[in-house]
Amino acid sequence: MPNKDGATNDPPEKSGGEGWLVSVDQQKVVQFKSDTPTAHGQWVILRTFHWRPPDYPIPETRRRMLRHNAIEAWETMLKTGWRKCSPPVR
Numbered sequence: 001m002p003n004k005d006g007a008t009n010d011p012p013e014k015s016g017g018e019g020w021l022v023s024v025d026q027q028k029v030v031q032f033k034s035d036t037p038t039a040h041g042q043w044v045i046l047r048t049f050h051w052r053p054p055d056y057p058i059p060e061t062r063r064r065m066l067r068h069n070a071i072e073a074w075e076t077m078l079k080t081g082w083r084k085c086s087p088p089v090r
Contacts, residue, residue, distance in 0.1 A: 019084065023077075048060045048061040
């Protein structure tokens with residue numbers, strides 16, 4: 001939320017590559033979380049939840065993607081209206 005200086009109070013970045021994005025319009029929240037690296041590369045797990053506060057988030061999908069693809073997805077989602085958020089209460 002912007003303060004009087006116009007700055008936003010984004011949730012702090014978590015160590016280990018975890019982050020959350022929310023889309024109020026789509027009633028969805030997405031978790032990005034680092035997975036165990038393999039010989040084929042660094043992986044990230046994306047978990048999508050349907051979420052209408054104050055209800056608990058309902059799991060929808062889980063997928064695994066290469067880290068560079070996850071970074072690209074994160075940036076694209078931010079550009080299309082998704083916002084950083086804290087993990088929802090479950």
